[in-house]
Structures are given as C-alpha cells and as structure tokens.
Amino acid sequence: MYCKGRLILTHIYDLIVVGGGLAGSSAARVASQKGLSVVVLEKEADIVSPPQCAEGVPSDKFNQLFRPDDKWVSSYINSGVLHGPDGNSIKVLYPSGGYILERTVFDRVVQEEARISGARMLFNCRVIDICKSGTDRIKVKYTDSGGGEGVLVGRFIIGADGASSIVGRRMGLIKGFKRDLYVCFQYKAYIEGIDRDDEIYFFVNPELLPYSYAWIFPKGDNLYNVGVATLFRLLKLKPKEILDCWLRELKLEVDIVEYLSGVVPVGRRNIYDGSRVLLVGDAASLANPLTGEGICNAINSGRWAGEAVYNFLLSGRKSDVNRYYIDKVNRNMLKPNRRLYMIRNWFYNLSEKEVERIVVLLKKAIDNRHFREINIMSILYNLILKHPGGVIRSFWR
Numbered sequence: 001m002y003c004k005g006r007l008i009l010t011h012i013y014d015l016i017v018v019g020g021g022l023a024g025s026s027a028a029r030v031a032s033q034k035g036l037s038v039v040v041l042e043k044e045a046d047i048v049s050p051p052q053c054a055e056g057v058p059s060d061k062f063n064q065l066f067r068p069d070d071k072w073v074s075s076y077i078n079s080g081v082l083h084g085p086d087g088n089s090i091k092v093l094y095p096s097g098g099y100i101l102e103r104t105v106f107d108r109v110v111q112e113e114a115r116i117s118g119a120r121m122l123f124n125c126r127v128i129d130i131c132k133s134g135t136d137r138i139k140v141k142y143t144d145s146g147g148g149e150g151v152l153v154g155r156f157i158i159g160a161d162g163a164s165s166i167v168g169r170r171m172g173l174i175k176g177f178k179r180d181l182y183v184c185f186q187y188k189a190y191i192e193g194i195d196r197d198d199e200i201y202f203f204v205n206p207e208l209l210p211y212s213y214a215w216i217f218p219k220g221d222n223l224y225n226v227g228v229a230t231l232f233r234l235l236k237l238k239p240k241e242i243l244d245c246w247l248r249e250l251k252l253e254v255d256i257v258e259y260l261s262g263v264v265p266v267g268r269r270n271i272y273d274g275s276r277v278l279l280v281g282d283a284a285s286l287a288n289p290l291t292g293e294g295i296c297n298a299i300n301s302g303r304w305a306g307e308a309v310y311n312f313l314l315s316g317r318k319s320d321v322n323r324y325y326i327d328k329v330n331r332n333m334l335k336p337n338r339r340l341y342m343i344r345n346w347f348y349n350l351s352e353k354e355v356e357r358i359v360v361l362l363k364k365a366i367d368n369r370h371f372r373e374i375n376i377m378s379i380l381y382n383l384i385l386k387h388p389g390g391v392i393r394s395f396w397r
C-alpha cells in the first residue's frame with residue numbers, strides 16, 4: 001500500500017473533494033468561500049460530455065439554488081404527461097414548473113463558481129486510492145493524464161465521485177452498489193410530430209418497458225432527450241434494446257444526434273464514516289428512487305457538506321457534521337426517498353392490467369389539474385391499499 005512508503009509532503013489541504021461534478025463543485029465552492037483550502041480532483045479533462053442526464057429539474061427546488069438563465073436553460077416546462085400501457089394518459093399542469101437544462105453549460109458555471117471561490121481544480125486526475133493517516137489526516141493517491149502518480153493530504157475528504165464512488169468503496173461506506181440502481185440509455189434526437197416544447201412525457205408499460213420507465217424531454221427546435229431507465233437488479237434486456245423496441249412501437253421518426261448510457265444509484269448507503277469522510281450527490285445515492293432525479297439533491301448535499309466540513313474543522317466536534325449535513329440530508333432527502341422507494345418497489349411489481357387500472361384511477365383524480373393542488377402521496381397510498389398485489393410480489397423479488 002502506498003501509504004506505507006516514504007513521502008515528502010509539502011501541503012495539507014483542509015478539504016480534498018473527489019469528483020468535480022455538480023455535488024463536488026458545490027461543496028468546494030462553499031468550503032472555499034468559508035476560507036478553507038480546498039482541492040478538487042476530477043478524472044475527466046473537462047465537463048463530462050455528453051452529460052449523463054435528461055437535464056430536467058423542478059422549478060420549486062431549483063429556484064432555491066439558482067436563478068434560471070437562458071444561457072443554460074433549453075426549455076421552460078408548463079406541463080407533464082404520463083402515458084400508460086393502453087393509450088390512457090394523465091396530464092398535470094405546472095405553469096413554469098420546470099426546466100430542461102443545458103448541462104454542458106450549466107455544469108461549467110457551477111465548476112467556475114468553485115474555482116473563483118478559491119478551490120484548486122485539478123482535471124485529468126483520477127483518484128485510485130485513499131487511506132487514513134493517523135487520526136486527523138487522509139491521503140489520496142491519483143494518476144494524471146501522463147500516467148504519473150501523485151499524493152495529496154487533507155484533513156477531510158468529500159466523495160463526490162458519482163455512482164461507483166471510489167471514496168465510498170475504499171472507506172467501506174458502499175457495499176454491493178450494483179444492487180439498487182437504474183441503468184439508463186438515452187438518445188438526443190430530432191423528433192418530428194411532437195408539437196410542444198414546454199411539455200415533458202413519461203411512459204410506463206410493464207410489457208414494453210419492463211421494470212423501466214421512459215421519458216421524452218424537449219430541448220427546443222424539435223430536439224429531445226429520449227431515454228429509458230431500468231432497475232438493474234431486475235434487468236432482463238439491455239436498456240438500449242428496450243428503448244429501441246419502444247421507439248419502434250411509438251412509430252416516431254427519430255433522427256439520432258448522440259447517445260449516452262449511465263447509472264443512477266437509488267439504494268441506501270452510508271454517507272459518513274463517523275470521522276473525516278463524507279459522501280455527497282450520487283456517491284451518497286441521494287437521487288429520487290422513483291424518477292432518478294438527482295441534480296438538485298447533488299447541489300444541495302454538496303453545499304451542506306461544504307458547510308459541515310468548515311464547522312467541523314473549526315470546532316473539532318463531530319456533532320457539527322451531523323447538524324450541518326447528516327440531519328439535513330436525512331430530513332430533506334433520505335426520509336422522503338424512503339417513501340418513494342416503497343412506492344417504486346410496489347409499482348414495478350404490478351401487472352400490466354393493474355398499471356392500466358391505476359392510470360385510469362389517477363386520471364380521474366388528477367388529470368388536467370394543477371400540480372400544487374394535488375397531494376400525490378396520499379393518492380398513491382390509496383392506490384397501494386386498493387392494489388396491494390405489487391407490495392406482496394415485491395417481497396419475492
């Protein structure tokens with residue numbers, strides 16, 4: 001292990017952030033603004049491109065983080081439509097309810113904020129190992145694009161390195177991460193025949209989209225993100241095969257510009273080692289387990305973590321990590337996610353007939369109503385009581 005070797009070290013950072021995505025850059029920005037010395041290690045040479053994302057965010061959450069800017073908003077969303085298996089659909093209105101981002105531009109803005117705040121951004125640096133050194137130091141080993149190796153030492157480390165987080169695995173926080181994640185495949189494509197660019201579309205269909213859901217999000221000028229997310233542990237077909245088959249069924253004329261595949265972890269993980277290592281964003285598996293929506297939680301968790309590290313290093317009290325990070329994440333993300341997790345498991349274990357019936361019942365309850373008037377949780381709980389089959393079946397899978 002490299003930690004046993006002799007090293008001559010010149011600088012000890014207050015905080016090392018692994019991963020320069022939305023969560024990592026947000027953490028780095030807040031910690032640097034507070035005056036900590038921060039370095040971000042990012043394995044890519046630049047922003048991850050194409051972004052592994054459908055780029056949709058709800059405005060109520062997002063507006064608390066950023067003021068939307070035409071430079072990085074592709075479309076403004078006013079309604080959403082859920083299509084069921086037998087042609088039934090439910091439309092929910094939410095005027096100014098969401099945005100489809102241009103993430104290649106937006107992510108750069110977030111990274112730039114971290115840099116301007118004083119964080120040192122090191123690109124082309126892939127972290128390959130991490131170990132604790134004494135009680136108050138952590139060593140991080142990385143390789144650069146030329147194949148060289150380097151070691152940095154910090155007083156705290158934030159793992160913002162996405163789904164397969166090396167920080168989480170090396171520190172024993174993540175075990176068996178493949179158990180609960182969505183695997184996704186998405187095209188960016190020109191599609192004729194969808195007239196609106198202020199509406200998003202979701203599709204559920206146990207036969208055509210097994211253990212999956214599909215989406216079409218508008219990017220403007222007939223360009224769309226069209227993709228599918230499939231639960232990995234129930235995967236029978238590759239997401240690309242599911243998407244291609246479903247697009248053929250829809251009989252849409254699709255002119256593909258680019259494609260991407262990616263994963264969204266949605267299972268439970270430990271997010272704090274009780275000492276000097278925290279996970280944020282996808283590394284902490286904070287995305288919505290029903291929809292895979294993780295942008296706002298990545299940014300928020302990063303910001304809270306940056307603040308928590310600052311307070312911890314100032315006071316030396318672990319309770320500050322709990323107060324500024326763990327409690328907030330539990331209250332605002334993990335607790336609501338637990339309910340969504342249960343609903344998700346119920347839903348994916350329904351038969352096609354049951355899904356059809358549920359779409360019809362939902363249509364009666366919420367079609368063409370304003371999102372803010374709807375208590376979706378209480379409606380879903382009622383549906384679960386009426387259709388408990390999915391819950392029972394979920395225990396057998």
Ligand SMILES: Cc1cc2nc3c(=O)[nH]c(=O)nc-3n(C[C@H](O)[C@H](O)[C@H](O)COP(=O)(O)OP(=O)(O)OC[C@H]3O[C@@H](n4cnc5c(N)ncnc54)[C@H](O)[C@@H]3O)c2cc1C
Binds near residue numbers: 293
């Ligand atoms: C197909 C798809 C569609 C999605 N659609 C939406 C959507 O519409 N709305 C939404 O809200 N969310 C969506 N998500 C989820 C959302 O993209 C993520 O939740 C969010 O980007 C997480 O940000 P993050 O910073 O935590 O992780 P990431 O964006 O994964 O960033 C991790 C960073 O760490 C770097 N890294 C990884 N390993 C190392 C290493 N060893 N050393 C150094 N650097 C490393 C990576 O290069 C990357 O830059 C989608 C995800 C997918 C896959």
